[in-house]
Amino acid sequence: MPTEADENENVSWRSDSGVSADVTRWERADEFFEERIRKPAIVAWADRRTRIGLLILGIYLGMALIAVFDLYRAPSTNQATQLAGPFQSWDYPLGTTMSGVDLLSLIIHSTPDILLMIIAGSVWATGVAVLVGTLAGYKGGVVDRVLMSISDVVMAIPGLPLVIILAVTFNPKNPIVLGILININYWAGLGRSLRSQVLTIREDSYVEASRTMGVSTPRILQKDIIPNLMPYVTVNFVFAARYVVFASIGLFFLGVLPYSAQNWGVTLNYAYSGGALFTWEAAHWLIFPMIAIMGLSLGLILLGQGMDRVFNPRVRTRLAENSESTRTKTDAAMTEDH
């Protein structure tokens, strides 16, 4: 009879051996692509909301590229007549501000920084959440209790006021730092729900099998657990991004976030304090930045909802494997023996 040590050696020898592992690694990568990327992508794409969402986000990406490569003039004061109305001139189609800045160029040139901020904030929020959630859920015991207690406290602090105080304290101007700052405690709630998902996956037989075989914790987390969380994490990435849009623009609008260049929120603030509230003539100064904000968050929400369908296993098998046999099988399963 082999001892326990023997078996452990066996396992590590098998998984790390040179040539054969290469082959399986390719196969595994292939399978990973098929199962985790291609099929979910097909399912997500089949939903109209995903397509519209991606289209909208594509427009913003295009605007960001235009700004980065300087394909449209940069905003500056007195580049046009003051408070020109919208749709009256091809030179400044969206009109101008009180100080004669072209609104369109203002909106376009705000995009790169805002996108950077969004990406930084949501990468931070979901990254920390995945780390905390998987560790707490998988390790359990003291690690779990400590991490969850910390999450509870962090979750109990209202986001905006905390961000305001931190912004005043540290005065960051870099969009990446700002993005992280805005989502500074967003991870706590997400981490908690990821933890409960990990608890469910943990009980699955294949994870238990890996554990009894002596596979190391980081490896189990990486191979068995995190891939199963990916759809949920992706959807929440999108929602974290939306939160960054809402919160950052709101705080810029409030004038509490430091800024180096104008953006939609700052424009909104100027319009608001510059008297756009009192007269219809300046309404466009308020309305176009608002449309920019709402468009971006609409794109994110539609994308998130479309991807949410990846969760639904019935829809997933039906769309991903479009063969006749599968369809009848799922139908039979639906109508019989529920």
Next chain:
Amino acid sequence: MGHYYLRRTARMFVTVFLVASLSFGLIRLLPGGPFSLLRANLLRQGVPASEVDARIANLQNIRPDAPLWEQYADYMLAAGQGDFGTSIALGEPVSRIIAQAVPWTVFIVLVSTVLIFVFGILLGAIQAYWEGSRFDQLVSGVSVTLMSVPFYVVAVLALFVFAYQFGWFPTAGTVGVGVETGVNMAFFTSALHHAALPIFSYTITGIGGQALAMRGNSIQVLGNDYVEVARLRGLSDSRIATRYVARNAILPLYTGFLLLLGFRLGGTVILEQIFSYPGLGYYMWSALESNDYPLMMGTFLVITVALVIGVYIADLTYGMIDPRISRGESDAY
């Protein structure tokens, strides 16, 4: 069971304690430290340099020359007694300012949260009942659109249209000038009149998400065996709809209460500033504008405590209304 409530209560106090400590730490990190502005102010007022420290200590319960741990102990003790020092800009005790601001903020947050729940649940339930109908599709579309509108956008637009352009609503304040505070009709209507637009902004942007969640939950519950069994047992549609479907669909929404509440409480910083509505958020913002650190920290602490208490109540009541929550393991959210 008793054990659970005890532990949950203890956790609430620990959370408040930790947040208070955090705020103490943050004050120290503020540019120029907590007292530079006050010191400058006092010197300008002609207070002799030798007495400044004593005056500061008198006003803020903290002796600037004491060692850090003593400052910490003093700060925590004072905060525990509800004493957050004196506002630099307004010259009044922070606690007094907060005491008269809290009811307004709680009023707005509570009313809008209740409205969001009620309307969201009703809409979502109707949508689920007629799943796939015109109505369902229309409401879903509107919900998604509303979800992508930040509340402050609605707030600014509502202020622009209904207050400034049409003049239907006041542009600032909590009650009309000269209206006496008390239990009388004039005060009541005036308060509602002033709060209408802020509440509207919060509610209209929150209903969509809530309706979508309720719709999804209801559809899921409708597919459960126990609904079919109840139908076979001859129960009336209304009984099934309320006791079997609605209740089980609403329960998970209750857990989202925390996020909703936190978001709304924090959002008052923006909302109340737009409507010049002197609640907690408004004072926090104005403290920020004038570098009034005692007021800033006081409002921050009180907003946090309000959230902690809200979640605490939600947690306890959730355990009471959902029998499946085992009291040993708190997983209400």
Next chain:
Amino acid sequence: MTTTSERLHRSNDAVEDPILEVKNASVTFDDGETYVLDDVTFSIERNEILGVVGESGSGKSMLASALLDAIPAPGHLSGEVLYHPDQHTTVDILEFTDDELMEYRWADVSMVFQGAMSSFNPTMKVGAHFQDTLKAHNESVPDGMEFAREILSDLYLDPERVLDSYPHELSGGMQQRALIALSLLLEPEVLVMDEPTAALDLLMQRSILLLLEDIKEKYDVTMVFITHDLPLVASLADRMAVMYAFELIEAGPRDRIIGESAHPYTRALLNSTPNIDAPLEEMQPIPGKSPAPVNVPTGCSYADRCPLATETCTRDAPSFDQVEDEHTVACHHWQQAREEIALSFAGGDEAGRSTGGERR
């Protein structure tokens, strides 16, 4: 022994005093193209235990729902389901108004579902389910609850404790028994059970079966026991019916179905069933897959898995043949099946015949 005069009164499947008769019942989905129950005709004798056996996806749950006219939404039930409250009264439940149907369900024919846990509202105490049911049928709640306590005690449950518990606070076996008690609350004539023990461990299955026999005697109820587990129901049933691919293929007294089954599928099913007595090598899986609802073959639906299939089988659907008085089968070659497909377990054909003889 049966006499000729008696035989004259019988319908095709030899039931003297049927309480429920199902005639040409079909359930269709998708505009009548997809059949999940295909032209099923059979009767249930008053006070018997009828065991319905079929693999999952054979339409047996549909059969159960059909008895209560409770086919899930997009499905459509056609044919006749005749209910005889007594020997001289006949009503077609498919003609019922909504109110009549509401009265009929649970009070005349009630049902126990597969998963007990999912049959109870998780946020309501078990007792409240009983009260709700009584109120919905305008019964006196105190009297009804008194009766409920009696049934619960008969099922070896502590009535007060169970009624005051939430479903999740009870074990699986307790939930299942509580559900059986709930189904008996209005003293129904017929109790339809759809895989009532599937989620339980073997010991609990056995003890519930034993309880069911006592319950049947005491409460004078006709039982329809639907399961995929042939040996399980064989120990309980008086008569058995076998389903395959949404059709009924064989019906008869228990001992004849077990010992002298005539349909190749039933015989294959018996041979594929694990049996403590039989060595593992003798167990034979049935090759092939049962057809999906959309492409049920034109002839006999078992033809492409049947070792005896001929051209006739793929062309013509077999009608019911009488094997012996009470034993009917839908197969063109049932005589051949009994000769060529040997039953592998001890007590096959020969032994079966002798027990069959003892019974009559």
